[in-house]
Amino acid sequence: MKKYLIVFLLFLIQIECIAQYSRVYESYRKNISRIVEGIDTDIIEDEQGKTYFGSIAWSLDPKQTFNYTFVSKLDRLGNVEWAKPISDTVQEPSIPRLMAKLRDGRYIVGGSIVQDSFTSNQNWLAFFDGDFNKLDEKIYPVEYDANDLWSFHQHSDGDLIFCGLSGKYYRESGGGLGWGRAFILCTDSLGEKKWYREFYDTSRPRDLHWFSHVTEDHLGNIYVCGFNSKAAVTGNRLIVKLNKEGTVLWYKEIASPGFANRLMCVQERPDHNMILIGSLFDLQLRSDSVLISIMDPLGNVLSEFTVPKNYYTAAYWRCRPTIDGNIICAGGLQRNEDPNGNDFRNGFAHKLNLDGKILWEQEYSAVDSLVELFFNLGLSRDGGFYFGGISWLPEIYESRNWLVRVDSNGCLIPGCNPVGITEKESYPEHYVLAPNPAQEDLYVYSNEYHYKASEISIFNEWGTQVYSSRIETAYKHKINLSQFSAGIYYYVIHRANQKLQSGRFVKI
Structure with missing residues (x-):
């Protein structure tokens, strides 16, 4: 018993020594100018406190063809141990959107990969061992040509559930993404497709449907949420509930006239209702605010409110449940509107309880520059968090990977004062x-x-x-x-x- 206690204490000491930091990284140079980099995937911490993230680097110089997808490994202090390309992306560039560690110890990275001589993007999934040597790779072609795996959940039965966008490029004047279908993809643990569902209600140009988050309730049912965009302007919230075989139990589209809406997270609460987290974009004021909804298992909205704000615009890019039963969200925030229209967003994070109440708010900036924001996040074993995204460097017209590691109160410096109520609530020891x-x-x-x-x-x-x-x-x-x-x-x-x-x- 004494031996176990010593091992346990050493283990706790090791966890507590993981440092807080804010670092800007360059993954790979290769004599390329005007490089753009950003952390696009979930951030994963292993049992030793080492950190992994996926990023993409490409050149803005039209004379240079350069596009690499990387996985980087950091030590406990945030120093890079290695950064390796995970695909020959000059010929077939892949764009990572998600990263996860499966229950059997394998890692996955997913997103999209360019196919057919750069004329289409198809859903792409790669499997890796613990040293990030590639074990297998899957491509899931569909009818449309602009596809992306966006969110992932490993079902309680071991299946892999993905959601995202199946889009079609607009080949006429103006270009860009012309049509979009929200999709859900289910594979077995080896990545073999079991079922696939698409959701859309129009074929007009500039009408997009997009799923951004997938989760599971206590009965094994699947919830997926997202949004649509009508004529590239207005938008409604979307949510669908399916059983694990892929049968649709119900599908809801929720409108708010005068606003463009999107949902970024759905999570079951202890009372088996769902909390929906998203944003509400005011089409007149041209600013975002955070929107919270509570929905019952039949899809009925029980309550809804916007989070009080003291900023010009704020929106979450990613949310996920925390290890203490709350939710952490990260994205970009701008306090005041710039008279010249410049994007001066900083990275920010909210920790919310399952009623939608903000427990704390923190704002982060790597350098005094233009846009800095978080695209993704991760959980630390000691209750802290990782936030990853980009830091734009206007003086050289390039961006870099930006990773922030904070404690359970969102603090870079221990003992900082979060805005709002901290997570330290008073519970009697029942x-x-x-x-x-x-x-x-x-x-x-x-x-x-x-x-x-x-x-x-x-x-x-x-x-x-x-x-x-x-x-x-x-x-x-x-x-x-x-x-x-x-x-x-x-x-x-x-x-x-x-x-x-x-x-x-x-x-x-």
Whole structure:
């Protein structure tokens, strides 16, 4: 037991030593001018606190054909250990949008890849081992020619669920993306396609449908959300619910006249209603604000509100559930409108609870430049966060990868003061989990005098829910840990939508 305790303490010390930082990186130069780089994928932290992200680098110089997709590995202090191209992207450029570690230890990177002599983009997925050697690669051709995997979720049964945009280029005057269909793709764990669904209601030019986030509820049903754009101006929120076989249970389009809407995140709450997070763009004021909706499992909107703001415009690019049962979102924010119309957005992040209340807000800037914003994010094993995107350098007309690593309050400097209420809420210690660390069984005890049934949800270090059960009795509720791998787990005990207690335990 003494040996286990020493190992456990060393493990916690190792986690606590992961540093906060804000770094700007150049992945790959190769004597190319006017290089543009940005972190486009999720940021992944491994068991040793090392960090991985996917990025793309290309040249704005029309005389130079250059386009590379990279994966970079950083040490615990944010220093680059290596940055390697993961495809020969001069001939077939790939654009990474998502990155994840699967339950069997493999990594995936997905997005789109150029095909047919640069005339189409098709959905692309690559599998890698722990050292990011490519194991396999899949391309999923469809009818349209501008496709992109945008969001990913590994289903509880092991299948891989993706969503995104299936678009078609507008070949006439003005060019650009002319049509778009929102899609959902399901594959098995090896990437073999099982089913594919598209959603659209028009074939007019400039009408786009796009899915941006996919998740799963406690019954294994799939929720996917996004938005449409009518004539490239107005837009409505989209959400669809399917069973795991791909049968559509319902499909909703939610309009807000006078505004363009989009949904960026859908997540189940403890009461089994869904929280929807997105943005509301005022077509007259030309500014964004954050929009929160609560929806029941039948698709009925129960409540809806915009988040009070003290800025000109703000929008989330990515959101994901945290290991303590809340939601973290990151994107770009601009406090005041620039009279010359310049884009002076900074990176920013909100941590929200499942009622949509902002627990804290933080704003970040790498250098005093034009646009700096976050495209993606990741979770740290110690409760902190990673935010990744671009930092634009106007003096040389180039951009760089920008990665920020913060603590659980969004602080670069320990002890900073977040705007809003911090995550440190006061909960009476109604429950005791023992033993901790635990090897085979974990027991939950309640000291409530008049006990009412509650529920415990357990999450791994990546924020994925791995266990849930009702606590029917106050005495010795048993949780068998035989299917849990060794490591740190986080729990939330709740009753309906009331959070009672949260914490962590160690499986040895």
